[in-house]
Amino acid sequence: MEKLLNEQVISQIKQTFEQLKEPVQILFFGSQDNCEYCADTRQLLEEVAAIDEKLSLGIYDLQQNAGIAAKFNVDKAPAIVIAAKDGEQVNDFGIQYSGIPAGHEFGTLINDIILVSGRDSGLSDEARDFLKNLEKPLHLQVFVTPT
């Protein structure tokens, strides 16, 4: 299959990935059921994950791997979870993306990988205090478009 990322883009990402610190586990959730962008999303993630050895990619199906989808609170396809990999343990950071990360959102994906790799949110003390002490679930859905 033709590559989605050309050599110039790959070399830029490689440079950006020099900031990677700890291993990152990327989880892809696809579906056989009416999923227009699943194949492209999977291929894009495979190409990104191949760029740096600190990255690994798990491929799952929303229906066939329903248990894993539920564990990571994934209910759409394509969906991407960017998690921390500590030894054999995959630690969910609650970071997900539903849809193909194309255009501007491709940059978001790359930045999210670097963020998780650093294991630090970089937020202010005020934000950290409030969020750490939340006693009820918080679900943030950020709607974006590829342009």
Add this chain to the structure above:
Amino acid sequence: MLAHQMAMENPGMIRAEGVEATEFPELANQFNVRGVPQTIINDGKGIVVGALPEKNLLAEIMRAVN
């Protein structure tokens, strides 16, 4: 993504999901998404239009969860 940074602080409680609006139009319509980015807090308890600085988004979250 700022929402993703927030989830990192308490992943047991916080789930931050970037949603590609054109791929999930029913969901986007449900929340009346007209521009992007638009952040929906707890299924509509709070709505933030545009990319706000951290302290402003945090203030809206505080309002929405209380």
